[in-house]
Amino acid sequence: MATSLRTDACGQLGRADVGRTVHLGGWVHRSRDLGGLVFIDLRDRTGLLQLAFGPAWSSAEASATAAAVGVESVILCEGEVVAREAERINPDMATGDIEIRVTSIQVVGPAVTPALPVARGRGEKMAAEELRLRHRYLDLRRPELQNNLVLRHRLLQVSRRFLSDRGYLELETPILTKPTPEGARDYLVPSRVHPGEFYALPQSPQIYKQLFMCSGFDRYFQIARCFRDEDLRADRQPEFTQIDIEASFIQREDIFTLAEGLIGALWREAGHEIPAQFERMSYADAMETYGCDRPDLRYDLRLRDYSATFAKLDFVVTKTALAAGARVRGLVVPGGAAWSRKQVDELEALAKSAGAGGLLRLRRADGAYDGPLAKFLTDETGAEFALQDGDLALFVAAADRIASPALDRVRQECAKRLDLIDDEAARFLWVLDFPMFEEDPETGALAAVHHPFTASHPDDMQAHPDHPARWRALAYDVVLNGTELGGGSIRTSDPAVQSRMFTLLGIGDTAEQERRFGFLLEGLRAGAPPHGGIAFGFDRIAMLLSRAPSLRDVIAFPKTTAARSLFEGAPVAVSMHDLDELGIQVKRSGDSA
C-alpha cells in the first residue's frame, strides 16, 4: 500500500513496526482533545490507528492542527510507531497495542460537518436508508460496507480464477441488445440513427451464450450485468450481476459438478466449508412436501396429504372440496397447541393472503381434541392424524396451486415462531425436473416455466407426445436455506424441436419465429453441440456471505425500491432537443393511453 505520500496503511501496522518512522494518510474517524494531549483515530480501508500528539514529541503547531481538524477530514502525517504501555492498550482495537507519536500533520482534505455520522457510538442506530443513499460517499466509508465490498471483490476474483482454471473463457456480450417479447419487462434504449426503433438492455445473455456454443467456444462464463424493469424488493435490484456459465458436450451432471465446485470455492473464500455434493429433490417432491420449489430444509414441519382421513369425516367444508377434486393437505406443529386463538388467526390471515379460503385447525391438549373438527373424529380417524399432546394441526382444503403456497407460508411462519431455524446451518439443494410448461388455469395457454430454450425430458416427450403440460424440463435450481442461488438447464439444440417449443408457447407462425428468434434458430441449424448452463445471482450470494440484510448493502450504488438513484438522481427528464433528436414524444402524466 506504500506510495510516494505514505509508507503504510493504518490497519497493517503492528508491534513489529515499533521504532519505525512512518508517513500515513487517512480520514479522521474520531478525535479526543485532552488539552495538552490530543488523540486522533485515523481510518483507511485497512482499519483504525491511534495518532497521539503531545508536547514532548509534537510541535505546538502540530498539536493545534490536530485539535482543530474536523472528523472525516483527510490528513497526511509523519511520526514514530510506539508500543503502548500495558495499561494503555486498547483491546477493542486491532492496532490497539501501538500508536503513532506524530511529529507533523497536514490537513489535505478538510471536510465539512458530515451529513450523517460515519463513526457511530455503541448501540447508535444507522441513519435512515434514504440519507445513506443520498450521501453514499459517506455511507461507503463505514467499515461494514467497506468489508462487504471487499468481500464482493474477493468473490469475483475466486469465481474468475475457478472458472478460468477449468478452461472457461470470459467472453463479453452486448449491453445494447434486442427486446425480448417474453419474461420480464425490458429497459429500452432509443436509437438516434433509427428513430422509432429501440435496443433493450439484456435480461440475461442467454441467447448470446448459446450462440457461443454454436461457434465452438465450448466453455464460456461472464460476470454479467443484467437488467429487468420489474418492481424491487430487499433482494431484488433492477440492475444486477450474474455469474453466467454455458458449456458444450455436457449433461446435467457435468453442470452439477462444476456448480458445486464453484459454490464451494465461494463459501470457502468467506470462511465456510460446505458439502462437496448437494442434496437433490424433484420439483414434484418439493411441492408435495414443502409447498414450495425452493424449500428451506433447515427445519422439518413437512406437509402431508390428509385427504383419505378427511374422506371419512362428515365435515361439510372438506367434503365439498374433496368432491370437487381438491385435496386436504396440512402440517402438524409440535407445541402449536399453546398458541392463542389470535396467534392462529394470524396464521390463517397469512394463508388467506396467499389465496386460501381458510385454515382449518385441530388441537390436541390434555388428551382431548379441540377445534371445529373435534366432534367428527372417531378413535380411528383421530389416530390417523397422529397428534401428540400439545400439537396443532393446520389444513388447507384446496387445489394444489392454492394450497401449496398457502401452506408454504404457514410452514415458514411456524418455524420462525418456534425458533426452529438454525442460523449456522447451510442446506444446499438441487431442485430437479421442473415442469416444462405452466398452464394458465383459465385459458389453458402454456408458458415456459424456465425459458423457451430449455430442453424437455426426452422420456416424457415420447410417453406423452400430445400432453406437453406433463413434460418435465431438464432444468435445475440451486437452493440454499429457502433462497434460490441460481438456476439453469440443458438447452434444446435441435432447431426443429426448438421451433416446436415456440409453437407450443403460442408463437406458431414461422415468420414470427424467425423475426423474433431467427438468429438463435440459424445458429442451431448451422450445427449445434449438445449444451447447457447455469447462472448464479452474484449479488444475492455476496449478500448471504456478508450476512447483509439487503442487496443494497453489497452494491456500491444501488437503486431505491422506486428504482431511483438518490445519489446522482437518475432517472431524470431530458431536454426537448434530445428527445427530438431521438424522435421521441413524452406523454404528460395524466394523458390517457
Added chain:
RNA sequence: GGGGGCGUAGCUCAGUUUGGUUAGAGCACUCGACUGUCACUCGAGAGGUCGCGGGUUCGAGCCCCGUCGCUCCCGCCA
C-alpha cells in the same frame, strides 16, 4: 397496480393517546477548560418550513383530505 410501516434540529429519537403558553433529549457542531484518552470528561452556546399542499378550529407537530419520499410485503420478476 394493491396493502402495511416510517417522515419532528446535521444524525438518532421523544412529544401525536385527550388539539392549548416559548416543540424537547442524546450525539454531532461552535466557544471555553483539561497531559493518557480511546463513545474522553466538564461548562456555555447556536441549531426547527414538525416532508409538502389544502381543510376543520378561537387555536394544529397532534384531527380530516390530498400529495411526495423512504421502506417491508403481495402482484410482477420466461
